[in-house]
Amino acid sequence: MPENHESWSRGYRLIQLLSSGRQFDAAGLGVELQISPDQALDALALLQGAGLQVMHGADNTFRLSRPFELLDASRISGDLAPHVAQRLGVVEVLGHVDSSNSWLLQQPRCEIGQGRACLAEIQTAGRGRRGRQWMAPPTGSLCLSLAWHFPRILPDMSCLSLACGIAVVRALEELGVEGVSIKWPNDLMWRDRKLAGLLVEMRSDGNGSAYVVIGLGLNLDLGVLAGKISTGWGGVPVDLAAVAPDRVPGRNILAAAVLTSLTDILLAFPESGFAGLREHWQRLDGLTGRRVSVHGEGGVLQGTVLGVNDSGALRLMVDGEEVQCVAGEVSVRPVDATAD
Numbered sequence: 001m002p003e004n005h006e007s008w009s010r011g012y013r014l015i016q017l018l019s020s021g022r023q024f025d026a027a028g029l030g031v032e033l034q035i036s037p038d039q040a041l042d043a044l045a046l047l048q049g050a051g052l053q054v055m056h057g058a059d060n061t062f063r064l065s066r067p068f069e070l071l072d073a074s075r076i077s078g079d080l081a082p083h084v085a086q087r088l089g090v091v092e093v094l095g096h097v098d099s100s101n102s103w104l105l106q107q108p109r110c111e112i113g114q115g116r117a118c119l120a121e122i123q124t125a126g127r128g129r130r131g132r133q134w135m136a137p138p139t140g141s142l143c144l145s146l147a148w149h150f151p152r153i154l155p156d157m158s159c160l161s162l163a164c165g166i167a168v169v170r171a172l173e174e175l176g177v178e179g180v181s182i183k184w185p186n187d188l189m190w191r192d193r194k195l196a197g198l199l200v201e202m203r204s205d206g207n208g209s210a211y212v213v214i215g216l217g218l219n220l221d222l223g224v225l226a227g228k229i230s231t232g233w234g235g236v237p238v239d240l241a242a243v244a245p246d247r248v249p250g251r252n253i254l255a256a257a258v259l260t261s262l263t264d265i266l267l268a269f270p271e272s273g274f275a276g277l278r279e280h281w282q283r284l285d286g287l288t289g290r291r292v293s294v295h296g297e298g299g300v301l302q303g304t305v306l307g308v309n310d311s312g313a314l315r316l317m318v319d320g321e322e323v324q325c326v327a328g329e330v331s332v333r334p335v336d337a338t339a340d
Contacts, residue, residue, distance in 0.1 A: 150210040
């Protein structure tokens with residue numbers, strides 16, 4: 001998606017307007033947004049190209065194909081557990097941003113033992129692992145980032161994405177969403193289709209502390225965009241609208257639940273490490289016993305997954321010998337898959 005601040009600003013204002021459930025023609029949109037009808041149509045086309053589902057009536061009016069709930073910073077903050085609200089302060093909702101992770105990394109660092117969270121209605125250049133783009137339709141995905149300041153670099157820091165995956169699944173289960181597993185190291189899956197992805201980025205400084213930013217992209221309702229995304233594992237991705245059509249939580253409730261669960265994991269992690277979470281991982285592990293290929297800088301390994309060790313490394317049986325793979329710049333795919 002090309003980045004154009006004014007165009008995306010208009011797009012966000014258009015989303016706010018359409019979220020009322022009303023329908024407008026181009027002239028009406030222009031009046032409400034104080035722009036020309038042609039500019040309103042350009043903003044609408046930009047959003048539709050990004051995946052927003054809009055219906056065009058025979059009378060040349062436009063309305064959303066489905067209702068949705070705008071992100072509300074005060075509602076999210078109000079639904080946080082008290083001890084989490086104390087750590088995070090005010091949750092920020094951004095109308096549009098290139099990447100919520102990048103935005104947080106550009107902000108002043110929070111104090112040690114504290115965090116800072118943001119969400120985006122429109123994310124134009126979301127980042128996945130290994131430099132890939134994360135595609136998220138406006139309002140159809142939960143684009144969330146949480147910064148956290150650890151007092152020191154932890155021995156298990158490479159396992160943090162595994163721990164955060166557990167936290168997100170816990171939040172979903174508390175809201176009645178069942179059957180979600182984790183594909184090592186950081187993808188949430190449902191029936192072998194990708195539901196969400198995590199990206200953990202760390203910065204260190206001279207005082208030995210570790211500043212991490214955890215990005216989550218969770219598919220809520222991908223619409224037509226689902227058919228345009230290939231994950232390489234199970235083909236097209238899946239969204240909560242398909243996983244739990246009768247139990248899809250509101251976006252603000254979901255955001256608060258995820259932030260609470262992530263914060264609890266981050267608070268406990270310096271003491272428990274990944275070893276304290278390994279039993280939870282085993283319950284959610286979606287790879288053990290599967291034949292996979294692991295692609296990394298050193299080449300490709302094929303073998304059967306044996307699980308993970310206490311350090312979070314993937315245990316792989318290759319030609320009768322166990323090989324351990326550390327989370328990082330590697331990709332796990334089904335044998336014979338061509339992309340991930």
